[in-house]
Amino acid sequence: MDILRARTERFKHGKALRHKTPRETHADLKGPVTRDAVAILAESDRDRVPELVPERYARMTQNAFAFLRGAAAVMATDLAGQSVAGIPVQAGGDSHVMNFGAFVTPEDNILFDVNDFDETLSGVDFTVDLKRLAASVAVAALGAGVSKKQARVLAAATVKAYRWHMAALAKMSPLEIWHSRIDLEQEIGLIGNGSLRRKLTAVVDKARGEGLSKDDNFPHLVSGDVPKIVDKPPTIFHLNAKADARHKLDTGRLFAAYRKGLAPDRQRLLDRFTLKDLAFKAVGVGSVGTFCCVGLFMTGDSEPLFLQVKQAQRSVLERLGGKLGYKGNQGRRVVEGQQMMQAASDIFLGFTQDEASGRQFYVRTLKNRRLGGVSELSEGKDLSDYAQLCGRTLARAHARSGDPAAITGYMGKSEVLDEAIASFAIAYANQTAVDYAALVKAKVPVKAPKPATANKKAKAA
Structure with a gap:
């Protein structure tokens, strides 16, 4: 119609x-x-x-x-x-x-x-x-x-x-x-x-x-000369890329590609932060085990920004059959869907890809806004x-x-x-x-x- x-x-x-x-x-x-x-x-x-x-x-x-x-x-x-x-x-x-x-x-x-x-x-x-x-x-x-x-x-x-x-x-x-x-x-x-x-x-x-620091599922900083995210396995931990090449990410190229897809005003805002640490974070129920990590970015005054980098795979809705499907970066599919459905989207919402592994991702500000069990x-x-x-x-x-x-x-x-x-x-x-x-x-x-x-x-x- x-x-x-x-x-x-x-x-x-x-x-x-x-x-x-x-x-x-x-x-x-x-x-x-x-x-x-x-x-x-x-x-x-x-x-x-x-x-x-x-x-x-x-x-x-x-x-x-x-x-x-x-x-x-x-x-x-x-x-x-x-x-x-x-x-x-x-x-x-x-x-x-x-x-x-x-x-x-x-x-x-x-x-x-x-x-x-x-x-x-x-x-x-x-x-x-x-x-x-x-x-x-x-x-x-x-x-x-x-x-x-x-x-x-x-x-x-x-x-x-x-x-x-x-x-x-x-x-x-x-x-x-x-x-x-x-x-x-x-x-x-x-x-x-x-x-x-x-x-x-x-x-x-x-x-x-209020109360973000009381949630053990939210990444915390360790004070010191080199700020980093606290390991809290099995939910949050640092992967050893040397032990398993499948866990390795070229973070420089990954975030450069992500930045390139942002609007100029968001690029300027992101440029005020520098990546300091990256840790794996298990999320949800159905998503557990997909490649999801949290990047800790900081300003020169040690003000933090957490960005979640989450692997995007093909939608399960393709199982419905017919002509349903998405050609292109699956992270982009997630970004476009969120922008279509949500009343207001995250200012850092974007997508990227790790060329070596072929993994596709979407990026967003890590949120801690949930209603509980x-x-x-x-x-x-x-x-x-x-x-x-x-x-x-x-x-x-x-x-x-x-x-x-x-x-x-x-x-x-x-x-x-x-x-x-x-x-x-x-x-x-x-x-x-x-x-x-x-x-x-x-x-x-x-x-x-x-x-x-x-x-x-x-x-x-």
Whole structure:
């Protein structure tokens, strides 16, 4: 449908798509029992840092929700056989509830937004992200001891929040949509649950810069003549490139290529810092073992800047089939997707490549803005309000690249799609439990060996 047509025509087009794909068909879960989830996970092991593959599985075997977080490739494989509405967007690709969070914009506003774009891809049906989000809500709720009936209600409420916010966005002009945002401080005032309000208020305080030093996952400096990042294995450590050539990076060329891709004003800002140290940092669940490091940059007055350099591989959404794919630097794919979906992007966001290894990366300011473990948010109404906030946020992200009028026309005013995707979410939660049990039964190695760290005198950069 031509995006230049009037929104009333685009709305009718979306509504007409119901004849091709009835909304009720999204309740179905077709075919996941025919594939081997453990084998799909193992496919990417060979491309990961060997020392951290056991750590990846250790994190995934903690519970069913942790499994779901690390199994984006499994769910993408399953979603390839599901119904689609036929309305493409820039998809996040891994839109579970823990991939949303708070961050501070360059203008010092605190926004709530999608914050993980490793799997982002354009031209993907909007229902793909929506189904992963709803499924994650169901899995989180069941993991917290909620009944299946209530978990289904929570998943439906998430889809409803997406649908309602998309309908509101469909009435706006393209510029109004582009400039819309989810202001976290305003959202707190709209949340009825006191417990969640307090937790999100704490997030705001943290995003304002309080308490960063208390987080052991955040790199710290060692005072001395040569500032460096503290080793805290298995999360943060210095790799010994002499012990394994696969870990070696030409940092000079890597950051020179990154700098070249930045806008002139960002280049000038970056030039005020010098790279002092580089350490490996294990991140997330699904990303554990991909090559990810943190660069410590400092000014002449010892003012630090941490830049995360994270390996970008092909998006798991290519498993959906068709003509989906991205040709070029996968780091650039992540950067473009983030800029498309987020209300405000990191000023140091960029991409680069290590020519010797062929690894492709995206670069961003290392952030420490997170909402905590899902167990803290999955207690009764906490998860309900939080999941609905994620639903509204995903709608805003999709509306920037997709056609909100067509999406609204397809979804309609009734709860048909809400209920259908909620049914899918429960079915997928059941399948996730089966897949999680299969991974545990497989007894994959979960005790991480000692990382190949450099000696104290070795220079990491």
